[in-house]
Amino acid sequence: MDNQELQNDYKKLYEAEREKTEVLLSKIEESEKEIEELRFKLDRIKNSFAWKLSVPLRKGLHFYEKTRDRLTRYGSIPGLMRKVRSKIQERKNMKRHGTASFPTPEEAKAQRETVFEHKVKFSILVPLYNTPEKFLTDMLDSVKNQTYENWELCLADGSDHEHAYVGEICAKYKAEDSRIVYHVLDHNYGISGNTNECLKLASGDYIGLFDHDDILHPAALFEYAKAINETGADYIYCDEITFEGDSIDHMIVLHFKPDFAIDNLRGNNYICHFSAFSRELLDEAGVFRSAYDGSQDHDMILRLTAKARKVYHVPKALYYWRSHKASVAQDINAKTYAVDAAKRAVHDHILDVYGMDAKVESTRAFPTIFRIRYPLLEKPLISIVIPNKDHMEDLSRCVESIVSKSTYPNYEIIVVENNSETKEIFDYYKALEHNERIRVVKYEGDFNYSRPGSQKHRHPG
Structure with missing residues (x-):
């Protein structure tokens, strides 16, 4: 086929496509006219006396249809009432674990005056990166308001120049409270690297991991100090609540956790927040590893608990995990890099502890809950x-x-x-x-x- 034939073919194709485009444009124009005409008719109907007069009737019909659907779903009026009562009770229970659970002034005073045999010093690590102002001040205030007062807050700031207010706010809080240690990083090292920079600032004998946009219960450190003194635990965690908006009482999920179970932890990082552990234990396990960013906490928790003498679960909601557009709490399942990092963390943990090359797979229902296939060293009956x-x-x-x-x-x-x-x-x-x-x-x-x-x-x- 010579150049002239090719040009003729392209010309024919072009003309055919041009004709199709003209037809489509004509149809679009007709559709737009129809939409305008329907919109005009709808406006006339909505502005009519009859439409306004029928508002109560239509609302009543909507209520009837909604009630009918609910009765169909729940079987009867008593069934519907049970559901309503259940929802009311659920809201009451949620409030009980939010601000209503905070210690009264009398209780807070008693906790501050409690003298423990082992006066644990907690170093709370918070890596900062472009933290929204409201989230930052909420986090800082929740630490300052702790009823147990032997703590230090270690802040390593990797924020960029556009978020210079982060440093200004931290400087203000540091000037008011000498227990706050603040350091500006020369660049952002990532979540693991920034956390390790926080660790360099820490002088406490127990380390706590805290996210820059979350909130601690006022009695969190008191309960942890009490647990350490009573049980000798070198690793402690608690229940937590996921919330959204500006109030911890606007709860999405109440996460009541089981006691420590290593197989459960491998399949699902149910411990998550708020982890605190002895400095001695950290020295044995090692620091955060950037290779597992996205699931660095799961990797760290697996390594720490593998070497811990006593893992203790405080069965109280003492940590409030904020859900917002940029947070993992919003939808970790959508962040495949975090899921992949968690699989590597679990695989490498099993390899390190048992020398087994296990296969870690996401379950169908939840990508962040894993099924672990261990290799069979033998084939028992x-x-x-x-x-x-x-x-x-x-x-x-x-x-x-x-x-x-x-x-x-x-x-x-x-x-x-x-x-x-x-x-x-x-x-x-x-x-x-x-x-x-x-x-x-x-x-x-x-x-x-x-x-x-x-x-x-x-x-x-």
């Missing part, structure tokens, strides 16, 4: 115990699924026969005899899932 009494279809379906789908080779199936009466089931037992993986043992007591299961131990393979 797995005994699958199935109690049965005349459940022919259920038993055959269960056995068939195991035999046909199992990819693990070293298993056995033990059927515990418990007073069956049908000939069909005994014929099925007979048919199972050809499979050397399957055995049938008898149990003649009353049917009970746990008792027949325990019979297996009396019939070793």
Whole structure:
């Protein structure tokens, strides 16, 4: 094909596309006219006397439809009322864990006057980076208002020049309280690097990790000092609440945590905030690692708890995690870099502790909750115990699924026969005899899932 033919083809294509464009522009123009006409009609209707007169009727109809839908969803008026009462109770419970939980002046005075045998000094690390003014002052005030007074606040500021007010506010607070230590960084080292710079400022015997946009309960350090004195814990954490807006009482999530469980922690960083740990423990575990930025806390918590002598959970909501557009609390699942960093942290932790190259996978429901597949160093015998009494279809379906789908080779199936009466089931037992993986043992007591299961131990393979 020569140049002239190519030009002719391009010209034909151009003309065809131009015609399509003209048709589309014409349709757009018609649509805009229709929209204007409909908008004019709608305005006339809304300004009419009849429309204004029908406002109460339409509101009543809307209320009726909404109530009908709720009744359909909850089954009855009593069901709907139970839901309403539940919501009211939920709001009351939320308030109880917010500002209503703060110590009264009398309680705060008593806490300040409490003398502990071990007067722990807490160094609270807060890396700063372009912190919004309101968030910054809320954070600073929440530390200054602690009823336990043996603390220092270590601030390392990596903010840029456009956020110079961060330094000005910190300088003002430092001038008012000598327990505040402030240092301007020559550049932003990232979350881990900035936290390590905070650590260089710390002189306390316990270290606390605090985010620059969050809030501490006034009694947080008092409760931690009390726990350390009573239990000797070298790692402490508490429950926390996620809130949005300017008030901690505007709660989104109440996070009541379980006590320490390492397998749970590997699958999900449920500890999160507010972590405090001994300086001695930190020296053993090492500082923050920038390779895990985005999930640096999970990495650090795994390393610290692996070496801790005593991990203690304070079962009180003492930390308020602010949710806003720039925060991880808003939606960590959308931040894939944080999820990937967490997977690496868990993988490397297991490799370091056990020497195992485990596979860490996100679950379908929540990317930040992991399923961990440990490599099998051996292939031990797995005994699958199935109690049965005349459940022919259920038993055959269960056995068939195991035999046909199992990819693990070293298993056995033990059927515990418990007073069956049908000939069909005994014929099925007979048919199972050809499979050397399957055995049938008898149990003649009353049917009970746990008792027949325990019979297996009396019939070793």
